[in-house]
């Protein structure tokens with residue numbers, strides 16, 4: 001049972017394509033089983049240790065699976081993309097994941113609120129729930145970039161689970177416009193650790209999202225404190241959901257939800273950290289930055305984590321064509337390439353010295369940079385140190 | 401009135417309809433949009449990138 005797309009191209013003749021991952025994408029529907037697995041095993045083995053297994057899966061097993069299973073050779077031809085984009089099967093899968101995010105958070109909250117657990121177990125469950133809600137931000141990312149109003153509405157709804165309602169506005173209008181420039185709070189700089197980045201990224205993203213929405217509403221002649229504010233609408237759903245959980249399951253929900261929310265946001269921070277590390281768009285004579293090019297994003301083409309993340313790792317094509325649907329995103333040779341999938345790279349980013357050791361060399365060896373530090377987005381606090389270390393005596397000229 | 405099209409994603413600005421959600425009322429000429437206007441759908445094409453689709 002395969003669906004084959006064909007197109008008669010005037011130059012290339014007949015092009016045929018069938019998507020080998022078509023049914024693998026259904027796994028997004030089974031993803032909630034992972035956070036719930038720990039709870040099931042807890043009952044089966046009567047051990048709180050089982051509650052950490054979903055975290056072990058995300059941060060240890062997925063990187064290994066990416067390494068073992070390797071790269072994805074499947075790549076839809078550009079000529080097929082319009083047909084593949086129109087195939088409704090794929091978008092329905094993203095719609096169906098939205099309610100799952102509510103079910104999982106409520107399910108885990110119920111478990112925390114009703115069982116006698118150690119503090120460590122509550123912490124593990126809050127982080128597990130947070131990492132699954134981080135995937136909810138990824139689902140919102142896919143939906144929020146699409147043109148149909150219904151999908152944008154779903155994005156707003158699913159963002160309510162981790163209380164991150166400003167994300168889609170900030171991301172689409174802010175990050176995509178300013179990506180790979182020093183002005184972008186969601187693009188990390190060479191020499192900037194993730195622990196420093198998070199303090200710039202989370203508040204910066206909030207401010208930019210709020211400002212963009214305020215501007216839109218003011219053009220409509222409305223105040224930012226209006227029911228038409230998309231961010232406030234999403235926050236209102238968060239207040240009902242999370243307030244309801246506190247009323248239902250008591251004060252334990254306050255630290256649980258705080259850790260859950262933070263961890264979901266931090267998953268996004270982690271993705272932002274690795275997606276554009278050190279990459280810099282050149283400034284044109286007009287003062288405007290050059291258009292975002294494919295070499296302004298780090299890519300990973302590992303089959304396993306790409307299935308988990310709706311092809312987010314095919315990131316260059318996403319920035320070139322932000323409204324293109326996940327199933328149609330393409331891989332290209334010769335782009336900045338990460339040595340493992342996103343989950344493995346998150347873990348690497350959490351150990352800054354190891355991250356620098358692996359990534360700084362890779363960054364400077366990119367063909368368009370070729371050791372030229374003038375073409376790198378560098379943390380200003382570490383600029384001199386980095387120029388001394390990698391500048392090979394050309395530091396003066398480069399310190400513009 | 402004219403229509404202008406984003407060459408990246410196909411978003412079309414129709415001067416007749418404006419873009420009410422974005423705060424541009426019906427009848428707003430394309431030329432009257434702010435200079436830092438970006439495509440409301442993809443946000444990676446600027447005002448000067450837009451092409452005249454229908455005069």
Ligand SMILES: [Zn+2]
Nearest residue numbers: 406409439442
């Ligand atoms: Zn566009």
